[in-house]
Amino acid sequence: xxxxxxxxxxxxxxxxxxxxxxxxxxxxxxxxxxxxxxxxxxxxxxxxxxxxxxxxxxxxxxxxxxxxxxxxxxxxxxxxxxxxxxxxxxxxxxxxxxxxxxxxxxxxxxxxx
Amino acid sequence: xxxxxxxxxxxxxxxxxxxxxxxxxxxxxxxxxxxxxxxxxxxxxxxxxxxxxxxxxxxxxxxxxxxxxxxxxxxxxxxxxxxxxxxxxxxxxxxxxxxxxxxxxxxxxxxxxx
Numbered sequence: 001x002x003x004x005x006x007x008x009x010x011x012x013x014x015x016x017x018x019x020x021x022x023x024x025x026x027x028x029x030x031x032x033x034x035x036x037x038x039x040x041x042x043x044x045x046x047x048x049x050x051x052x053x054x055x056x057x058x059x060x061x062x063x064x065x066x067x068x069x070x071x072x073x074x075x076x077x078x079x080x081x082x083x084x085x086x087x088x089x090x091x092x093x094x095x096x097x098x099x100x101x102x103x104x105x106x107x108x109x110x111x112x113x
Numbered sequence: 114x115x116x117x118x119x120x121x122x123x124x125x126x127x128x129x130x131x132x133x134x135x136x137x138x139x140x141x142x143x144x145x146x147x148x149x150x151x152x153x154x155x156x157x158x159x160x161x162x163x164x165x166x167x168x169x170x171x172x173x174x175x176x177x178x179x180x181x182x183x184x185x186x187x188x189x190x191x192x193x194x195x196x197x198x199x200x201x202x203x204x205x206x207x208x209x210x211x212x213x214x215x216x217x218x219x220x221x222x223x224x225x226x227x
Contacts (some may be wrong), residue, residue, distance in 0.1 A: 034215075043117070043217035044156075044201070059214070090155070098207075099145055101161050102215060106154040 002027035006091050006105035014113050019064075019078040021108050023091030026072065031093040033074040034102060035066055038088040050074060051096065086112045115140040119202050119218035127226050130192050134221045136202030137184040146178055146185050147215070149201040156201055159187070192225045199223070 003026045013019060025031050035047045046059045048066035056066050063082050067075045074091055088109050092102040117138045126132055138146070145163045149156035160169045162178035162185060169176050173192075178185045189196055199220040206214050 036215075041219070043219045044203075044215070045217075046214055049214070099161065099163055099205075101147055101158045103158060104149075104155040 002093070002103070004091060004093055004103060004105040006089075006108055008108060009106065010109045010111075012111045012113060013081050015083055016080050019076070019081050019085070019110070021076040021089055021091075021110075023074040023076075023105055024072055025093045028072070028093070028095065030071060030096050032096050032102075033068060034092040034094075035074065035076050036090045036092065036104075038090060038107075040087075044090065048076070081112050083112050086110055115204070115206060115216050117202055117204050117216050117218040119200075119221050121221060122219065123222040123224070125224045125226065126192055128193060130225075131188065131190045132192060132223065134187040134189075134200050134202075134223070135184065136186070136218055138202075138204045138216075139183065140204045140206050140216060142206045143180070144205040144207040147203045147205065148176055148185070148187050149203065151199045151201055151220070152197075159200075189223075192223075194225050194227055197223055197225045 006023045033050045036044045037047055038044045048058055050056050050068045053068055064078050088107050090107045091105040094100045094102045120135045145161050147161050148159040150159055160176045165178055165180040173190045176187045199222045201220045202218045203215040
Protein backbone atom coordinates (compact mmCIF):
# COMPACT_ATOMS: atom_id res chain seq x y z
CA UNK A 1 0.00 0.00 0.00
CA UNK A 2 1.06 3.56 -0.55
CA UNK A 3 2.27 5.80 2.26
CA UNK A 4 3.39 9.40 2.43
CA UNK A 5 5.85 10.77 4.97
CA UNK A 6 6.48 14.35 5.92
CA UNK A 7 9.01 15.75 8.34
CA UNK A 8 9.49 17.43 10.63
CA UNK A 9 6.06 17.45 12.30
CA UNK A 10 6.67 20.81 13.94
CA UNK A 11 9.25 23.50 13.37
CA UNK A 12 9.99 26.83 15.00
CA UNK A 13 12.25 29.11 12.98
CA UNK A 14 13.41 32.72 13.32
CA UNK A 15 12.59 35.28 10.65
CA UNK A 16 15.25 35.32 7.95
CA UNK A 17 16.36 31.73 8.46
CA UNK A 18 16.26 29.10 5.68
CA UNK A 19 13.71 26.31 5.41
CA UNK A 20 13.66 22.79 4.07
CA UNK A 21 10.63 20.51 4.42
CA UNK A 22 10.74 17.05 2.96
CA UNK A 23 8.06 14.70 1.69
CA UNK A 24 8.48 11.17 0.39
CA UNK A 25 5.99 8.70 -1.02
CA UNK A 26 6.32 4.92 -0.88
CA UNK A 27 4.52 2.16 -2.73
CA UNK A 28 3.88 3.95 -6.01
CA UNK A 29 5.77 5.22 -9.03
CA UNK A 30 5.45 8.43 -11.05
CA UNK A 31 3.03 10.13 -8.67
CA UNK A 32 1.81 13.68 -9.01
CA UNK A 33 3.05 15.57 -5.95
CA UNK A 34 1.66 18.70 -4.30
CA UNK A 35 2.49 21.20 -1.56
CA UNK A 36 -0.35 23.03 0.23
CA UNK A 37 -0.43 25.60 3.01
CA UNK A 38 -3.24 25.90 5.52
CA UNK A 39 -3.21 29.26 7.27
CA UNK A 40 -5.40 29.98 10.29
CA UNK A 41 -8.98 30.76 9.24
CA UNK A 42 -8.32 29.98 5.61
CA UNK A 43 -8.73 26.97 3.38
CA UNK A 44 -5.87 24.90 2.07
CA UNK A 45 -4.05 26.72 -0.69
CA UNK A 46 -2.09 24.93 -3.39
CA UNK A 47 1.48 26.20 -3.54
CA UNK A 48 3.28 23.87 -5.97
CA UNK A 49 2.67 20.73 -7.93
CA UNK A 50 4.92 18.38 -9.85
CA UNK A 51 4.17 15.79 -12.52
CA UNK A 52 7.73 14.46 -12.74
CA UNK A 53 11.36 14.79 -11.68
CA UNK A 54 12.53 18.37 -12.04
CA UNK A 55 9.08 19.56 -13.17
CA UNK A 56 7.63 22.14 -10.80
CA UNK A 57 4.64 24.43 -11.30
CA UNK A 58 3.93 27.30 -8.93
CA UNK A 59 0.40 28.40 -8.19
CA UNK A 60 1.06 31.55 -6.18
CA UNK A 61 3.95 34.01 -6.14
CA UNK A 62 5.78 33.76 -2.86
CA UNK A 63 8.90 33.44 -0.84
CA UNK A 64 9.01 29.66 -1.23
CA UNK A 65 10.34 27.25 -3.83
CA UNK A 66 9.96 23.53 -4.46
CA UNK A 67 12.13 20.84 -5.97
CA UNK A 68 11.69 17.22 -6.97
CA UNK A 69 15.14 15.61 -7.10
CA UNK A 70 13.78 12.05 -7.19
CA UNK A 71 10.56 10.48 -8.39
CA UNK A 72 9.02 10.12 -4.94
CA UNK A 73 10.67 13.04 -3.14
CA UNK A 74 9.32 16.56 -2.93
CA UNK A 75 11.05 19.37 -1.07
CA UNK A 76 9.75 22.77 -0.02
CA UNK A 77 12.39 25.43 0.62
CA UNK A 78 12.98 29.04 1.43
CA UNK A 79 16.20 31.04 1.61
CA UNK A 80 14.79 33.58 4.08
CA UNK A 81 11.60 32.99 6.00
CA UNK A 82 9.03 35.74 6.59
CA UNK A 83 6.52 35.98 9.42
CA UNK A 84 3.78 35.40 6.85
CA UNK A 85 5.23 31.97 6.05
CA UNK A 86 3.81 30.59 9.29
CA UNK A 87 1.20 27.90 8.80
CA UNK A 88 0.48 24.23 8.39
CA UNK A 89 2.18 22.73 5.33
CA UNK A 90 0.78 19.61 3.76
CA UNK A 91 2.25 17.40 1.09
CA UNK A 92 -0.04 15.27 -1.06
CA UNK A 93 0.26 12.71 -3.83
CA UNK A 94 -2.04 11.25 -6.46
CA UNK A 95 -1.86 8.58 -9.11
CA UNK A 96 -0.99 10.10 -12.46
CA UNK A 97 -4.35 9.45 -14.09
CA UNK A 98 -7.51 11.46 -14.46
CA UNK A 99 -9.96 11.62 -11.57
CA UNK A 100 -7.73 10.23 -8.87
CA UNK A 101 -8.00 11.61 -5.33
CA UNK A 102 -5.10 13.29 -3.61
CA UNK A 103 -3.81 11.74 -0.39
CA UNK A 104 -2.20 13.88 2.26
CA UNK A 105 0.71 13.52 4.64
CA UNK A 106 0.47 14.46 8.32
CA UNK A 107 1.78 17.95 7.74
CA UNK A 108 4.39 20.26 9.24
CA UNK A 109 3.33 23.03 11.59
CA UNK A 110 5.72 25.92 10.98
CA UNK A 111 5.95 28.83 13.40
CA UNK A 112 8.09 31.85 12.56
CA UNK A 113 9.36 33.97 15.44
CA UNK B 114 -12.15 33.66 -9.68
CA UNK B 115 -12.69 30.03 -8.70
CA UNK B 116 -14.18 29.55 -5.26
CA UNK B 117 -15.65 26.92 -2.97
CA UNK B 118 -17.98 27.91 -0.12
CA UNK B 119 -18.93 25.59 2.71
CA UNK B 120 -21.73 26.01 5.21
CA UNK B 121 -22.18 26.06 8.06
CA UNK B 122 -18.68 26.95 9.25
CA UNK B 123 -19.32 25.15 12.52
CA UNK B 124 -21.95 22.85 13.91
CA UNK B 125 -22.59 21.29 17.31
CA UNK B 126 -24.85 18.25 17.54
CA UNK B 127 -25.52 15.37 19.93
CA UNK B 128 -24.73 11.74 19.34
CA UNK B 129 -27.38 10.10 17.20
CA UNK B 130 -28.29 13.26 15.29
CA UNK B 131 -28.17 13.44 11.51
CA UNK B 132 -26.21 16.28 9.93
CA UNK B 133 -26.01 17.75 6.45
CA UNK B 134 -22.96 19.71 5.36
CA UNK B 135 -23.12 21.95 2.30
CA UNK B 136 -20.63 22.86 -0.37
CA UNK B 137 -21.25 25.22 -3.28
CA UNK B 138 -18.75 26.11 -5.94
CA UNK B 139 -17.95 28.36 -8.86
CA UNK B 140 -15.13 26.77 -10.79
CA UNK B 141 -14.25 26.83 -14.44
CA UNK B 142 -12.94 23.59 -15.95
CA UNK B 143 -14.65 21.46 -13.29
CA UNK B 144 -13.37 17.92 -13.07
CA UNK B 145 -14.56 16.51 -9.74
CA UNK B 146 -15.59 17.35 -6.18
CA UNK B 147 -13.96 15.73 -3.18
CA UNK B 148 -14.77 15.51 0.51
CA UNK B 149 -12.11 15.06 3.17
CA UNK B 150 -12.20 14.63 6.96
CA UNK B 151 -9.49 16.42 8.93
CA UNK B 152 -9.04 15.60 12.60
CA UNK B 153 -5.68 16.70 13.91
CA UNK B 154 -3.34 16.37 10.97
CA UNK B 155 -3.76 14.88 7.54
CA UNK B 156 -7.07 15.29 5.71
CA UNK B 157 -8.32 11.80 4.94
CA UNK B 158 -10.17 11.13 1.72
CA UNK B 159 -13.90 10.36 1.95
CA UNK B 160 -15.52 10.69 -1.47
CA UNK B 161 -14.88 11.80 -5.02
CA UNK B 162 -17.91 12.84 -7.08
CA UNK B 163 -17.86 13.42 -10.80
CA UNK B 164 -21.45 12.85 -11.95
CA UNK B 165 -24.67 14.49 -10.88
CA UNK B 166 -27.30 12.56 -8.98
CA UNK B 167 -25.23 9.50 -8.11
CA UNK B 168 -24.98 9.02 -4.37
CA UNK B 169 -21.71 7.79 -2.92
CA UNK B 170 -22.08 5.94 0.36
CA UNK B 171 -19.70 4.63 2.99
CA UNK B 172 -21.27 3.39 6.21
CA UNK B 173 -23.10 6.28 7.84
CA UNK B 174 -21.69 8.83 5.41
CA UNK B 175 -23.12 9.67 2.02
CA UNK B 176 -22.67 12.42 -0.52
CA UNK B 177 -24.25 13.62 -3.73
CA UNK B 178 -23.37 16.18 -6.39
CA UNK B 179 -25.60 18.53 -8.37
CA UNK B 180 -23.60 19.89 -11.32
CA UNK B 181 -26.48 22.00 -12.57
CA UNK B 182 -26.91 23.89 -9.30
CA UNK B 183 -23.18 23.65 -8.50
CA UNK B 184 -23.34 22.15 -5.03
CA UNK B 185 -22.79 19.00 -3.04
CA UNK B 186 -23.97 17.77 0.34
CA UNK B 187 -22.36 15.40 2.81
CA UNK B 188 -24.75 13.56 5.11
CA UNK B 189 -23.79 11.82 8.33
CA UNK B 190 -26.47 9.74 10.04
CA UNK B 191 -26.46 8.53 13.66
CA UNK B 192 -23.47 10.72 14.48
CA UNK B 193 -20.84 9.54 16.95
CA UNK B 194 -18.22 11.47 18.92
CA UNK B 195 -15.61 10.05 16.55
CA UNK B 196 -17.21 12.02 13.73
CA UNK B 197 -16.00 15.26 15.34
CA UNK B 198 -13.64 16.84 12.84
CA UNK B 199 -13.33 19.51 10.18
CA UNK B 200 -14.92 18.39 6.92
CA UNK B 201 -13.30 19.85 3.84
CA UNK B 202 -14.86 20.20 0.43
CA UNK B 203 -12.56 20.62 -2.56
CA UNK B 204 -13.21 21.03 -6.24
CA UNK B 205 -10.71 19.79 -8.76
CA UNK B 206 -10.18 22.00 -11.77
CA UNK B 207 -8.14 20.90 -14.73
CA UNK B 208 -5.97 22.95 -16.99
CA UNK B 209 -4.57 20.17 -19.12
CA UNK B 210 -2.64 17.13 -17.97
CA UNK B 211 -3.45 14.60 -15.31
CA UNK B 212 -2.67 16.77 -12.30
CA UNK B 213 -5.64 18.10 -10.41
CA UNK B 214 -5.61 21.55 -8.89
CA UNK B 215 -7.76 21.34 -5.78
CA UNK B 216 -9.59 24.45 -4.62
CA UNK B 217 -10.64 24.04 -1.01
CA UNK B 218 -13.42 25.56 1.04
CA UNK B 219 -12.70 26.74 4.58
CA UNK B 220 -14.28 23.64 6.05
CA UNK B 221 -17.14 22.85 8.42
CA UNK B 222 -16.12 22.12 12.00
CA UNK B 223 -18.41 19.44 13.38
CA UNK B 224 -18.55 18.78 17.12
CA UNK B 225 -20.55 15.79 18.30
CA UNK B 226 -21.43 15.86 22.01
CA UNK B 227 -22.07 12.62 23.95
